[in-house]
Amino acid sequence: MHGNSPTDSDSMASDSITLTEEEMARYSRQISIPEFGKAGQEKLKNARAAVAGAGGLGSAVAIYLAAAGIGYIKIIDDDVVELSNLNRQILYSESDIGRDKAHSAEKKLRAINPNIEIAGINKRITEKNAVGLLKDVDAVVDCLDNFETRYVINDAAIEIGIPLFHGACMEMGGQVMTVMPKRTACLKCIFPNPPPHKKTPILGAVAGTIGTIQATEVIKFFVGMESLLTNKLLIYDSRFFSYDIIELERNEKCPSCGVI
Ligand SMILES: [Zn+2]
Secondary structure (H helix, E strand, O other), X not given: OOOOOHHHHHHHHHOOOOOOHHHHHHOHHHHOOOOOHHHHHHHHHHOEEEEEOOOHHHXXXXXXXXXXXXXXXXXXXXXXXXXXXXXXXXXXOHHHOOOEHHHHHHHHHHHHOOOOEXXXXXXXXXXXXXXXXXOOOOEEEEOOOOHHHHHHHHHXXXXXXXXXXXXXXXXXXXXXXXXXXXXXXXXXXXXXXXXXXXXXXXXXXXXXXXXXXXXXXXXXXXHOOOOOOEOEEEEEEOOOOEEEEEEOOOOOOOOOOOOO
């Protein structure tokens, strides 16, 4: 995957949307990354991603995906903005308190990048609606705060066949893992039982760290870079500034992605 010569860019452009002069300028500092190039940026422009959960993780993910020029971003959340969200949910301002997150996020992201399409969906993700909500995207980013709903999007991503980019944070640490359905370990393979759901303390900057790792992972995937956090769990602890990467394996008998 080093096909970023002008010839490759031109051949990519023929069957995809080309970049405007304004877009070339807006994204110039990332287009010049060797692995990106104009062809990589065009891939981002054609990419469609859903951000499930517009809280602390979702704020960082959505802002960086929008800024990077992901062509279509769907933000799904059914909460309203509360004062206690503002230590970490940087998509929102004090004037958004009491408003629904999906549409507040949509407005903020449109202000950041008017060149892309953004859809704020004010809905709770359920087993009944998950596939319908995710079938028009190429990737789903898990920015949720509970494992029950994580399992729902995990299973929907497997059914549709799109990658899932998992992230979670608690207190001063968090974790990231990427799932390529039926090829690499899914959430159920690794976390067969949900941890108890409770409101945990979270340092906003740490939600930002985990969210930006997820966003980087999504961008790398869309550009076509291969060294992703698949079959790997990245664990970050800001108390010691330690990163660990644990190697994982798919569970052949996994109730969500297993062969049986
Ligand atoms: Zn599995």
